[in-house]
Amino acid sequence: MNETDSPEPDGFVWNDRYLLGYAPMDATHREFVRLVDALLTVDDMELMDALQAFAVHAVTHFAEESCWMAENDFPAKDCHVAEHDKVLASVHEVREMLARGNVEVVRQLAVALLEWFPAHADYMDSALATWMTKRSHAGVPLVFKRQKPLE
Numbered sequence: 538m539n540e541t542d543s544p545e546p547d548g549f550v551w552n553d554r555y556l557l558g559y560a561p562m563d564a565t566h567r568e569f570v571r572l573v574d575a576l577l578t579v580d581d582m583e584l585m586d587a588l589q590a591f592a593v594h595a596v597t598h599f600a601e602e603s604c605w606m607a608e609n610d611f612p613a614k615d616c617h618v619a620e621h622d623k624v625l626a627s628v629h630e631v632r633e634m635l636a637r638g639n640v641e642v643v644r645q646l647a648v649a650l651l652e653w654f655p656a657h658a659d660y661m662d663s664a665l666a667t668w669m670t671k672r673s674h675a676g677v678p679l680v681f682k683r684q685k686p687l688e
């Protein structure tokens with residue numbers, strides 16, 4: 538690292554600006570932030586468990602969003618899924634490197650995730666949240682009232 542680089546963040550804290558207004562997604566994103574924070578803050582001895590917990594979360598988080606995209610005919614599905622897949626591939630690679638004793642690469646992954654999440658949430662997840670909210674509100678069942686029978 539040279540002197541112009543900013544120092545490594547010492548944690549990842551939830552900020553309400555990440556809220557997207559779709560409660561189940563917001564809950565998953567709080568969990569994401571908590572688990573990335575753990576990747577930055579736990580002792581080296583606990584990193585394997587923290588990375589395993591993050592990997593399990595990431596698979597579930599991304600599968601949940603894929604499911605919502607499919608169920609709601611979300612148009613921009615492919616590029617959203619491609620971003621998720623890149624994260625999963627990195628996590629897989631980093632797990633193998635950690636198993637060979639490379640601790641620093643896990644911290645680097647955490648920094649990359651911390652930098653990746655706000656833009657992903659702002660553009661991709663936010664578009665999905667808005668799409669689902671609009672569809673659910675537009676999909677309120679219509680109530681047809683029976684007219685009074687003609688006399």
Ligand SMILES: [Fe+2]
Nearest residue numbers: 566598602662
């Ligand atoms: Fe997400």
Ligand SMILES: [Fe+2]
Nearest residue numbers: 602617661662
């Ligand atoms: Fe996403």
